[in-house]
Amino acid sequence: MKTGMNDMRRLMRLFRPYRIWVVGGIALGCVVILANVALLALSGWFIAGMALAGLGPQSISYFAPAALIRGLAILRTGARYGERLVTHEATLRFLAELRVWFYERLEPLGPAAMDSWRGGDLLARIRSDIDSLDNFYLRILAPVINALICSIVIVAGLALYDGRVAALDLVALLLAVLVIPLMVQKFAASAGRGLTEIRSALDSAATDTTRGLGELFVLGAFERQRARVLELGERLIAAQRRQMWVGAIGRALSGLVGNLAMWGALVLVIPLVAAGDMPGPQLAMLALWVLASFEAVAPLPMAFAAFGETAAAARRIFEIADATPAVRAPDAAIAKVPACFDLTLTDVSMRYRPESDWALQDFSLSLAEGESVGLVGESGAGKSTLLALVQRFREFQSGEITIGGVDLREISEATLRQTISVVAQRTHLFNASIRDNLLLAKPDASDDELHHALKLAGLEDEISNFPDGLDTLVGEVGTRLSGGQARRVAIARAFLRDARILLLDEPTEGLDADSEARVLEALGKLMQGKTTLLVSHWPRALAFVGRVEKVGHEPLHESRS
Ligand SMILES: Nc1ncnc2c1ncn2[C@@H]1O[C@H](COP(=O)(O)OP(=O)(O)OP(=O)(O)O)[C@@H](O)[C@H]1O
Incomplete structure (x- = not known):
């Protein structure tokens, strides 16, 4: 609960730029509630007054009250419209900004973030957790502040007529504001936490299922995975149902308290009217006033029911926002730009966790500008780790890397990204056109430049034969392209970027001889004049580099020159 409140305070700070919208929405919300209470109380007084006038000798002027009733009805409707508009505008602006804020914090975590969070879980945080934060203002903050302000005004107004009725309403409102919502909160907190966790597990499982559909079918594990996703779906529905039940019971209890308070007011006021100490129409007015006052607190059980889910979502968002990036970029003031592109690693050691073995130990390597070196080593020797270090995706514990x-x-x-290009075994292609996938490397490239890059990558003819050419959609993770074609799209990207240092991570792995030959031909052109590190097991690929080095736990020794 304490962390929940702290997170809520932090959320409130993020709302600061929209405070005008926030305050405006709350003010309009108060107008709606107070106009409604006034409308009901006045109508009660007016109808009772008219009825009594019909029965007895006294007359009643109905012009002013009738006009006031109409005015209040229009005010209530207009304010409700405005309130919906303003509160939703505030929420949508906030959510849009929150997404950008979250991405800005997620990005520096880099690929290392995937060690701690699964892709589906991150997706859930970006999508559903941020979405469920719309509860914060619409369903929590605004209703709670409205309830507080309006309850004070309503009870103070009642006190002008009858202190005992005001006291009764105050007690009943406190019951509805504090006791019932706290009860609801107690039951809803665990349901809310469960809801967020199950939703994230479901998102992860659904993402895994779609990504690994092929493997699941081949391994005959599809039905098991399907049952797991269905089970998570059912648990999600059960948690949502529980949260709704808790909220609904809270609402019903608060309605019950409201009705009992109205009856209580009648019991208190009837003797006064009977004794002639209070005009008759005030009986209906006060009773309806008390009943209407509960409109102010009616949304609170739902607000408290939503608290658990919203607090859990906020916690998950802040957990990522507060995570320490694996590496720190230098301050712009001290950042330096390399004048040339030789690459040196001196006694570099790295381990993923303090308790783990070294993934790379005392590794040294020196490449002159334009030189190409092949890296070999058994599986787990640290070759991919080394490439990750050069790309600055990970921090190393000792040694030095210089460019x-x-x-x-x-x-x-920014300088580092301009300096280094990567062609890897797994090339991520976005489900967009070939053009869009290439433009990632150089957003302002003309079609001529794209065609030239494709030509250098040996892909021009194949793309021209596609009916849609550059506009051909590559499908989810590039499924409409062959492995070799996808690899050559990555090479075309590297041609477009024209970075001076090239990292090639198993670029021919998994290709047949024909595809391998085409990829190698393209790579041969790409490597011209570039400082290149090539990780590969394949002699045909290693034939393209000047020398080969071994990566292993022992200190470096040269295996072939
Ligand atoms: N994200 C990670 N978290 C923890 N340990 C890791 C991580 N990635 C790699 N390792 C460990 O670091 C060591 C070096 O792994 P690395 O992937 O760099 O080897 P590699 O030489 O590229 O192997 P392969 O040829 O099989 O790709 C291995 O012991 C591996 O288990």
């Missing part, structure tokens, strides 16, 4: 004599840690993220 053009500049410590890697002093090079800005």
